[in-house]
């Protein structure tokens with residue numbers, strides 16, 4: 001069964017063979033057959049009839065069958081040709097094959113042989129055409145594939161550039177080049193929206209744009225096409241008269257302009273153009289959209305980068321002014337302390353003289369009052385001393401092996417009256433073996449003093465303060481001062497060791513103080529090679545810990 005009506009041109013001078021035998025054999029089985037008597041007519045007929053097969057006798061009046069083969073192949077007709085040869089005409093058949101004949105039939109013709117030769121020739125021809133079509137398709141697919149690989153490679157390269165190139169100008173130039181390459185364009189450009197002032201679009205990178213355009217660097221970019229793309233947020237591909245009607249001929253004869261978007265907001269434009277009016281296809285737009293996505297990432301990155309830089313600059317200025325403020329504060333502190341200390345020392349000298357009786361007799365009551373004044377003045381002088389010495393690194397100058405058990409008991413003993421007054425239970429927990437540390441006794445006594453003062457100060461009425469001494473698993477001496485007081489917020493726990501820092505620094509705060517006690521504690525403990533820290537929960541209480549090296553370890 002034939003799938004379609006194949007057309008066969010028969011060239012035979014003998015009507016009995018051509019018209020009677022061949023046509024009558026082939027037509028009933030579905031072929032469209034045309035019979036001509038000579039080669040000249042056949043040559044003309046070929047271009048009208050478009051046969052799928054030619055059957056020709058080799059001996060024809062005028063031009064021979066071989067001449068016909070030559071003429072047809074000369075005119076580029078690639079149809080299979082079956083030649084009919086007289087018996088004994090082998091030589092002619094061989095020549096015909098050399099000239100391009102497909103098959104032959106010997107006279108006298110037999111019906112079965114004719115049909116089989118014709119069908120075989122047509123089948124082969126169909127198969128050849130199919131092979132050619134497939135090979136053509138394969139070529140096309142290969143070409144498409146190569147193009148896709150080229151596009152993908154370019155897009156990947158742009159992606160890499162976005163993450164590795166920090167110079168924005170170079171990056172946008174890569175994007176323009178990549179965009180031109182994947183769309184086979186002659187020129188390209190990137191515009192970026194600038195929001196300082198009224199929003200406007202500026203050229204940041206371009207390739208092959210006319211000089212009069214590139215000269216406008218620094219001026220906002222305006223053309224009807226870009227404006228439409230910005231307004232609609234949709235890509236536009238224009239060519240032919242549209243280019244002229246939009247007044248953008250100076251950019252090219254075919255243009256593809258895409259919005260660069262960040263979260264659906266247009267932040268820039270990516271454009272490509274061709275010199276010739278060869279329109280951009282939808283597939284060009286698809287790949288250019290991928291490039292435009294990268295452009296969007298780079299614009300967003302560059303904005304973030306700029307914000308970061310501005311922020312870093314702001315912080316730098318802030319840090320500088322903080323440093324200056326700190327320096328001024330130090331200077332004022334030093335000056336004020338100096339100015340205060342001189343009259344205070346003089347005043348203390350006089351008081352001492354009164355107390356010693358060198359200024360005449362004082363009655364007991366007066367002596368008591370003078371001693372109280374003497375004590376208060378000493379406290380003020382100590383306070384000034386503490387304030388001004390905070391900057392200096394404390395050096396433990398009288399190092400010895402001390403028993404923290406003894407020292408703790410001694411210091412805690414000094415607080416008993418105060419604790420009772422404030423209705424606070426002050427407890428000590430000591431191990432049976434003495435915990436030894438290599439330290440300056442006076443300085444560690446001050447540390448304990450500060451921590452216990454704070455623990456009592458920030459404890460509620462009826463609260464409990466525990467001072468515990470022990471060895472850590474690493475064999476360090478450790479002291480803990482624990483209270484059930486107001487506690488400290490997690491984000492403040494580091495800050496309280498800074499000098500002058502107070503969680504509540506307001507004038508209306510309940511507790512007094514200068515915010516220098518813990519700074520001094522840290523100073524002393526660190527100078528001893530130890531560590532100090534706090535564990536605390538607001539409303540539950542705080543536990544201050546400090547460690548010291550055991551005797552034998554050099555701080």
Ligand code: ADP
Nearest residue numbers: 454455458487496502503513514515516517518
């Ligand atoms: P101050 O003279 O203000 O007590 P410190 O340097 O000793 O200065 O302490 C700094 C700040 O740390 C205090 O103002 C207080 O806010 C907080 N603080 C210190 N010890 C305690 C504690 N035991 N409980 C709660 N807060 C404390």
